[in-house]
Amino acid sequence: MSALTGGSTAATSFLSRFAGLKTQLPGNLAEREAASVVFAHAGLPGRKLEAWKYTSLAPLADASFHEPLTLLAPCDDLLALVPPPALAMDCPRLIFRDGRFRADLSTAPGFFSSFADAPELAADPRPMVALNTMLTEDGAVLDLPEGMDGGTLLLVHLASDLHGQPTAAHPRHIIRLAKGARLELIEISVGSGSYLHNPVFQIALAPFATLTHVRLQSEAAVAYHLATLNVSADTGAFYDSFTFTAGARLSRAETSATIAGEAARVHLDAAQLLADHQHADITTILRHAAPHGASRQTVRNVLDGHARGVFQGRIEVARGAQKTDGYQMNQALLLSPDAEIDSKPELEIFADDVKCSHGATVGELDADQFFYLRARGVPADLARMMLVRAFLADSIDALANDDARAILDHVLTTRWGAAA
Amino acid sequence: MSTLRIEGLKASIGDKEILHGIDLVVPAGEVHAIMGPNGSGKSTLSYVLSGRDGYEVTGGIATYGDADLLAMDPEQRAAAGLFLAFQYPVELPGVGNANFLRVALNSIRRTRGEPELDAVQFLKLARAAMKSLSMPEDMLKRQVNVGFSGGEKKRNEVLQMAILKPTLAILDETDSGLDIDALKIVADGVNALRGPDFSALVITHYQRLLDYIVPDRVHVLAHGRIIRSGGPELALELEANGYAQIVAEAA
Numbered sequence: 001m002s003a004l005t006g007g008s009t010a011a012t013s014f015l016s017r018f019a020g021l022k023t024q025l026p027g028n029l030a031e032r033e034a035a036s037v038v039f040a041h042a043g044l045p046g047r048k049l050e051a052w053k054y055t056s057l058a059p060l061a062d063a064s065f066h067e068p069l070t071l072l073a074p075c076d077d078l079l080a081l082v083p084p085p086a087l088a089m090d091c092p093r094l095i096f097r098d099g100r101f102r103a104d105l106s107t108a109p110g111f112f113s114s115f116a117d118a119p120e121l122a123a124d125p126r127p128m129v130a131l132n133t134m135l136t137e138d139g140a141v142l143d144l145p146e147g148m149d150g151g152t153l154l155l156v157h158l159a160s161d162l163h164g165q166p167t168a169a170h171p172r173h174i175i176r177l178a179k180g181a182r183l184e185l186i187e188i189s190v191g192s193g194s195y196l197h198n199p200v201f202q203i204a205l206a207p208f209a210t211l212t213h214v215r216l217q218s219e220a221a222v223a224y225h226l227a228t229l230n231v232s233a234d235t236g237a238f239y240d241s242f243t244f245t246a247g248a249r250l251s252r253a254e255t256s257a258t259i260a261g262e263a264a265r266v267h268l269d270a271a272q273l274l275a276d277h278q279h280a281d282i283t284t285i286l287r288h289a290a291p292h293g294a295s296r297q298t299v300r301n302v303l304d305g306h307a308r309g310v311f312q313g314r315i316e317v318a319r320g321a322q323k324t325d326g327y328q329m330n331q332a333l334l335l336s337p338d339a340e341i342d343s344k345p346e347l348e349i350f351a352d353d354v355k356c357s358h359g360a361t362v363g364e365l366d367a368d369q370f371f372y373l374r375a376r377g378v379p380a381d382l383a384r385m386m387l388v389r390a391f392l393a394d395s396i397d398a399l400a401n402d403d404a405r406a407i408l409d410h411v412l413t414t415r416w417g418a419a420a
Numbered sequence: 421m422s423t424l425r426i427e428g429l430k431a432s433i434g435d436k437e438i439l440h441g442i443d444l445v446v447p448a449g450e451v452h453a454i455m456g457p458n459g460s461g462k463s464t465l466s467y468v469l470s471g472r473d474g475y476e477v478t479g480g481i482a483t484y485g486d487a488d489l490l491a492m493d494p495e496q497r498a499a500a501g502l503f504l505a506f507q508y509p510v511e512l513p514g515v516g517n518a519n520f521l522r523v524a525l526n527s528i529r530r531t532r533g534e535p536e537l538d539a540v541q542f543l544k545l546a547r548a549a550m551k552s553l554s555m556p557e558d559m560l561k562r563q564v565n566v567g568f569s570g571g572e573k574k575r576n577e578v579l580q581m582a583i584l585k586p587t588l589a590i591l592d593e594t595d596s597g598l599d600i601d602a603l604k605i606v607a608d609g610v611n612a613l614r615g616p617d618f619s620a621l622v623i624t625h626y627q628r629l630l631d632y633i634v635p636d637r638v639h640v641l642a643h644g645r646i647i648r649s650g651g652p653e654l655a656l657e658l659e660a661n662g663y664a665q666i667v668a669e670a671a
Contacts, residue, residue: 371472372510376520376580377498377528386523390514 008061011043014168017067018134025137027119034123035133042127051126054310054342055252055281060224065168065196068098068160075105078158081190081218083414085406086154089186093154098195099169100138111150115139115172120202128254129228132170132200139172139199142183144209150183152401159223161193168196175201177209177237184212184401190247191220201229205237207261212240214404218411219247221276227253235261235290242399244408245272245280246415252281252310259286259293259321270299271395273388273415274307274339281310288321288351295325300395301332302388303339314346317354326356333391334364335384385413421448421617422485422501424588429480431468438464440644441480446637448587449616453630453655454623456641457663462623463507465641466592469621470504471497484588498524499531503586507593509573512564517576520564521546521583528584549582552612553605571602578609585613589620595629607632627659642667 018036022029044057075097079087094112095105101114116138124130144150161167177183189197197219205211219225225248233239243253257266270282286295301309311330332341345358365387373383389396389412396412399405424446431439438461446452456462468475469482471494482489487500512520526536537545543560550557555575565573574594581589594606610620610633622633630638630652638654639646642663647670648654658666 367473368510369512371494372506372512373520373524374494375470375472375498375504375506376524377495377531377584378524379495379527379531380493382523382527383495386515386520387512390512393514 008044010060010063010065011039013064013066014131014135015040017065021067021135025135026116027121031121031123032134035121035130038125038130039127039134042130045127051283051312054312054344055250055279057250059250060196063166063194066162066165068162068167068169068195071100073097075102075158078160078190078192079105081158081192082156082188083216083218083407083410085403085410086156086186086188089152089154089403091152091154093156094140096138096140096155096157096171098159098167099136099171101140109150109153111142111144111148113141113143115141115174119172120174126228128198128226129200132172132198132228135168136170136172136200139174141174142176144177144181144183146178147180148178148182150181152184152186152403155185155187157189157197157199159189159191159195159197159219161195164193166194166196168198170198170200173199173201175203175211177205177211179206180208181206182210184214186214186216186401186404186407188216188218188407189225190218191223193220194222195220196224196226198226199228201227203229203231203239205231205233205239205264207235208237209234210238210240212401213242214399214401215241215243215253216407216411217243217245217247217251217253219251221247221249223248225251229253229255229257231255231257231266232260233257233264233266236263237261238265240265240267241269242267242395242404243270243282244411245270245274245282246411248278248280250279252283254283256285257287259288259290259295262290263292263294264290265294267296269297269395269398271392272299272301272309273412274302274309275304276307277305278307279310281312283310283312285314286316286326288315288317288324288326291320291322291324293321293324295327297328298395299330300392301330301341302335302391303332303341304335306336306338308340308342310342312344312346313358315348315356315358317349317351317356319350321351322353324351324354324356326354328358330360331391332362333388334362388412422587423447424482424484424619424621426482427480429468429482430478431464432476432478433464433474437478438644439468442644442646444639444646446619446621448619450636451610451614451620451622451633452637452639453635454621454639454641455625455627455655455658457667458625460641461644462641463592466504466590466621466623469590470494470502495527496531498584499528501587503581503584503589505577505581505589505591505594507596509565509577511566513566515564517562517564518543518546518560521560521580524580525583546583549579553579553582553609555579570597571599574598574602575605578606581609581613587617587619589613589618591620591622591624593623593625595624595626603629604632627655630655640666642670
């Protein structure tokens with residue numbers, strides 16, 4: 001199917017790592033063996049797959065990914081990459097290093113357990129999930145009982161290379177909120193050097209549960225970040241997510257969310273702030289499988305240099321999902337003539353009484369606004385940053401969590417400061 | 421105490437020359453008015469002096485004190501004391517007015533090597549300025565010029581001027597679209613800054629504004645040249661007779 005990457009150096013390095021490691025990996029080996037067959041057959045996804053039309057993993061193909069050897073390595077340098085407002089938060093935190101839980105750096109809440117202690121693996125035909133299933137070692141398992149308010153939780157993933165050689169980490173996080181439970185999860189990925197961070201999230205929300213999930217991807221400039229999130233929301237549940245992409249050479253966040261119960265809500269908002277030759281992909285598949293569901297997606301891209309942003313947003317409304325209310329908007333601000341945005345909305349509607357809208361806009365920095373700021377004494381770089389912040393204002397200001405706003409504002413400010 | 425000195429200034433938009441050689445000196449402490457019919461180059465002069473893109477200077481010089489204005493970025497000109505009050509103030513959705521004013525003030529202070537103001541110091545300053553301009557305080561909380569009436573936008577320009585305290589203000593038809601109350605507020609804002617270190621170039625089509633900001637000199641701009649200069653009485657003459665006669669005499 002994808003001979004392009006099936007026999008690539010990278011795919012081979014993953015398979016040989018599995019062959020050497022499999023008897024030591026926790027959990028059901030049969031599931032891992034099955035996943036390795038899926039991955040060996042598919043290889044790293046490339047443009048021949050419709051789902052990967054705009055994002056090819058060919059840049060990874062020639063790399064040989066090594067096992068990180070960092071079980072007890074000090075993490076001070078990597079923690080310094082986490083935005084200070086995040087570390088200043090007064091809440092429990094879970095720190096992972098190269099895909100493994102670091103109890104010594106964490107203050108885990110009672111509802112946390114380590115994936116490695118009781119791995120749950122399931123078949124999935126998608127190559128990156130199969131890769132994760134094959135090699136995952138650890139992850140956060142969050143089980144919130146009925147009615148529990150888990151408050152705010154910080155989940156940090158630190159990644160690094162191995163003496164200049166690329167490494168790969170495949171954490172598997174499982175989040176289950178029982179009826180009426182609540183949690184605000186702030187997830188941050190940072191690192192240094194060349195590596196692949198390939199996390200998979202399995203998120204299940206029981207009736208009337210609410211998960212706020214703010215994701216900051218601020219990986220190293222030469223790193224790869226490929227995240228897959230599977231979400232199901234039962235009756236009246238609310239998955240409210242915002243993904244902020246700032247780092248990595250190549251990244252993708254693929255969310256597959258199902259409105260499984262009546263009147264559930266799913267928000268898959270995102271912003272991507274890219275420069276140089278960064279490539280970042282937001283792909284969403286939103287299934288309305290029950291009536292009266294509501295979904296919201298506003299995805300904003302700010303693209304400088306030769307950056308390329310991708311948004312693929314698919315909304316499926318099943319026959320029985322009447323009174324569905326779906327909204328999707330993709331906006332891009334191009335700061336350079338060499339930047340590119342690819343936007344592919346797809347609506348597949350089988351119900352006859354639904355409200356679904358989508359739209360896309362592309363624009364440049366407004367010359368009048370830029371001059372107005374400069375005429376008031378604001379230097380060009382700062383003026384540009386203020387206009388970018390203004391473009392993202394609706395996204396960031398809509399976040400109810402003060403800490404999340406402070407963290408993202410910090411990233412925005414320092415990133416533009418560094419570029420100046 | 422700096423003098424604005426413009427000599428032989430020529431400027432084009434694309435292939436079209438708009439300013440054909442402007443000579444003008446505005447000494448410190450003086451307010452000069454530039455009047456002229458539509459299309460005479462008034463706005464072009466204000467944009468060239470403030471450094472907007474899209475205008476090509478093809479000849480002449482413009483200096484303010486020792487500073488070569490034409491060699492500077494717009495933000496450097498602002499730090500040198502220049503302030504352009506826009507004919508059409510720009511809306512900045514997503515930018516709060518208080519934040520905008522503080523960033524502008526601190527940018528200028530930083531360039532000048534002065535200490536920046538923190539949020540508390542700034543708010544104190546802004547509130548005092550708003551009070552003196554009879555502006556409601558909620559204007560600080562709104563997004564810059566978004567949903568402002570024409571009069572509110574011009575008042576906001578005056579507020580910026582009061583906070584940034586320029587030493588050289590260029591008012592580009594600030595009076596257009598203003599009722600008499602708003603006009604007085606704008607004039608009060610400018611007059612409050614008047615002093616030996618402050619000079620202004622008041623660009624206007626009508627004499628009305630000059631009843632409130634009384635100029636030391638009046639210049640008539642037509643077809644990209646200053647064709648006549650005089651005292652405040654020249655504005656009254658223009659008001660009575662229109663531009664046609666003076667333009668015809670100069671031709």
